[in-house]
Amino acid sequence: MRVVLSTYGSRGDVEPLVGLAVRLREQGAEVRVCAPPDEEFAERLAGVGVEMVPVGLSARELTTAAAQPKSLPERAAELIASQLDAVTAAAEGCDALVATGMMPAVAGARSVAEKLGVPSVSVTFQQLTLPSPHHAPLAYPGRPFPPEVTDNSVLWDLDARSIDVLFGDAVNSNRASIGLPPVAGVRDYVIGDRPWLATDPVLDPWRPAGGAGFGFDVVQTGAWILPDERPLPDGLSEFLGAGAPPVYVGFGSMPMHGSDDVARVAIEAVRAQGRRVLVRRGWADLDLIDDQDDCFVVGEVNQQALFRRVAAVVHHGGAGTTTTAARAGGPQVVVPQATDQPYWAGRVADLGIGVAHDGPTPTFASLSAALRVALAPETRDGAAAVAAAIIDDGAAVAAKLVLCLK
Structure with missing residues (x-):
């Protein structure tokens, strides 16, 4: 069986496909991964022998670009066009396609299929893009929801309209270029009838939706x-062995404008707790x-x-980093920057395995206060208990x- 895994996004969108690709190969499948041309992604996949x-x-x-002169619809149209070119070539003769990443990328990949x-x-690595009466949708940049609207059903209707405004022309013009009819609603086309949620049910419990529209x-x-x-x-092993366990500080694929100040604040706040510091460049x-x-x-x-x-x-609250830290039993301080990261920060706090920092910009005072809670014995005990309950065999x-999709 030949399988194509398609994504466009950050390391958090690529890394899960590494795990799935390896598990598929163990089942005898031939696997290709379509992903952005970043060197770190290519090296990671090459390291496990996946094309x-x-x-x-x-x-x-x-x-990380300082300026983005193009609008979101323009960038979406270009992204979908690149999907049609690359994914079509990769998927010729394949038996199944798994699509994840940014919504326009998924729309492009599913159109190819x-x-x-x-x-x-279609697969998502957090539940906030899946319509549900139990939570509100994420707002796109520049398109906030009316503050007076609090009914989740209404918000999801507004979400569908907003997505069509942003991506409808891009999706349907690209579909027309390969002889496909237009889709009536981009979001529902991308999600499909039976989407997969690739998250741990302890960290990200999905409640069946039911009801009209769900x-x-x-x-x-x-x-x-x-x-x-x-x-x-x-060198890292020597540092770890030379003293008490340090506090890790890293923000993954987030650009963190003013990173010099962020590094200074973080290092000084950790030192104030009497701890050593391990900084991830990212x-x-x-x-x-x-x-x-x-x-x-x-x-x-x-x-x-x-x-x-x-x-x-101490991290940004990406789904992958949150899950990895939780599996390791490590207390967390989540400093959320964008998209689903405030959600993961809230889950960390609700589970008692760490602290949700208030806002994206830490100060010495705010991070010091968060670290005092995270480093408390009761937080580590809570983190250890949650780690023992996490499922390890999702991939x-x-x-x-996937093998049943054929």
């Missing part, structure tokens, strides 16, 4: 995480602020192994479901 087909522009360059007559499924069936597979066997770099290019030996900086690293050896994890579950 990557580059699609579109670099995700990092797009995310439709054109080729290939079964496909009639699709969500399949929650568990998070797609591949056990990472990579050793920690020698897309924010965080760095050390002096040459004291209580701090260490790392780049790409095995977070699964690392998070088991730190006192707490294996999904791989078996």
